[in-house]
Amino acid sequence: MGVTEPGDGGQVEDRKPVSDEAGSAFAPVGFALGIDGDASVTSEFAIPAGLDVPAAEAEAQTTSEFALPEGLAPPEGVPDEHEGSAFSVPRTYSARHAPVAFTPAGGIPAVSLTKDVPWQDRMRTMLRMPVAERPAPESPTVRVEGESGPAVPRVLDLTLRIGELLLAGGEGAEDVEAAMFAVCRSYGLDRCEPTVTFTQLSVTYQPSLVDDPVTASRIVRRRATDYTRLAAVFRLVDDLSDPESAISLEEAYRRLAEMRRNRHPYPGWTLTLASGLLAGAASVLVGGGVVVFVAAALGAMLGDRLAWLCSGRGLPEFYQFLVAAMPPAAIGVALTVAHVDVEASAVITGGLFALLPGRALVAGVQDGLTGFYITASARLLEVMYLFVGIVVGVLLVLYFGVKLGAELHPDAALGSADRPLLQLGASMLLSLTFALLLQQERSTVLAVTLNGGVAWAVYGAMHDAGGISPVASTAVAAGLVGLFGQLLSRYRFASALPYTTAAIGPLLPGSATYFGLLGFAQNDVDAGLVSLTKAAALAMAIAIGVNLGSEMFRLFLPGAARAGRKAAKRTRGF
DSSP: OOOOOOSSSOOOOOOOOOOGGGSSTTOOSOBOOOSTTOOOBOOTTSOOTTOOOOOOOOOOOOOOTTSOOTTOOOOTTOOOOOOOSTTSOOTTOOSTTOOOOOOOTTOOOOOOOOTTSOHHHHHHHHHTSOGGGSOOOSSOSOOOTTSSSOOHHHHHHHHHHHHHHHHHTTOOHHHHHHHHHHHHHHTTOOSEEEEEOSSEEEEEEOSSTTSOOEEEEEEOOOOOOOHHHHHHHHHHHHHHHOTTOOOOHHHHHHHHHHHHHSOOSSOHHHHHHHHHHHHHHHHHHTTOOHHHHHHHHHHHHHHHHHHHHHHHTTOOHHHHHHHHHHHHHHHHHHHHHTTOSSOHHHHHHHHHHTTOOHHHHHHHHHHHHTTOHHHHHHHHHHHHHHHHHHHHHHHHHHHHHHHTTOOOOGGGGOOOTTOHHHHHHHHHHHHHHHHHHTTOOHHHHHHHHHHHHHHHHHHHIIIIITOOOHHHHHHHHHHHHHHHHHHHHHHHTSOSHHHHTGGGGGGSOHHHHHHHHHHHHTTOHHHHHHHHHHHHHHHHHHHHHHHHHHHHHHHTSTTHHHHTOOOOOOSSOO
């Protein structure tokens, strides 16, 4: 309000607050003196008299980009309240007024899992589904005594221990995940997600979307090839998945402890003898005779003992393979320097057959084909290190042998197409001894021996008699190995590894590997690269053929079409 002070006609006009454009908040609109002729003194920022200026608008406030636009009212029945965390339901959402969900034109297919199909395929099918689309379990097949539900931490621990034994035994990552999921599901933990890498296992269980997840992990530090233990683990998982058998956690832990305590089925001297017989049989496959058989067997057994000595000293596997590869090569070079009329190249090739890591190669390629790229990369890198160790050991011996005047000819071990029956017997002996080295059960040795003989017969018929490329012949023979291996494993509800790994022994590229190394030792780099490239192609043909044979059997498995088996998980796809 205006303030008037008394005086000699002096008058002070009202002081009004003005905007920032007019200077101070209390700048006078006008200050006039009533003295004759005196000019009115005003501020330079004052608004002239008679000028009508609209009031300034208030400064716009910053709002969220997710704020409801002005003029758009929220749906009825939704309270006007502030949104909370990022996981809270938006205030504009209402289940009653939710938009219509998208439904494919063909509808949502019903999931039907045939119970007659082995648990591996049923669990693999559910693992390839999104969590929301997996069928809920009917009722847990096993319960913990004295409790209303499963003890989640103990079930997860049992799952990890079973997965550890499978992964350490050489099982593929997809089959390990399927086994872990089967164990969790048998105890009622259906919302679980197992994860497998080359050295670590983890499993996460979340009861519902609003509950906190429980995660457990385990590191795989030691690996041991024991297919007898692998078969026992598969039987345990099969019993847990069977709805007619109720195995408690205590019983499962007891059986798992027995598997760990059990010794290997074959003693050390049997493994050493089997290694020698394997090298001798391989030398016969590439054209060797009786003397070559004995020489290759002695070299492989000596290399096996040296490898065991290095293992006991704690040396890495790289040096173990390096040392094991040297005795067969040294014996072959010594026979050549002594001018003994034998195929020295066959002696060295036979020693390589006993060392080539075919099992790890097949597992690595299988993991890559099924979408486990990290685990596949780690397995293939392990194969590369072991192969480089073999290469270094053989090259050292061959280099000194060439310097000593040893005349090794690459064509000396290729005259082997005129002894089909002898080669067939040698291939079966090679598969038999390979199965002993893998610590297989005695009940599976005969089957894998016959499977190896069939593989070599198919390869010989296609390559030697038909003149087909060795890579294509190897791929077809390996495909039959995978097909028959899956058939036998499904018949016995066991792993396919005991029926396939030893059977691919006769197909391993031992001679191509030796010829490549010999080319490098003789300064013929071009010929060496050609032979090593051929060896790599044969190795990939074996791995892809075994996997393709297994997939073909699963494709035509009874009930597989009704189960709606999806493709392997991939980082990208269709």
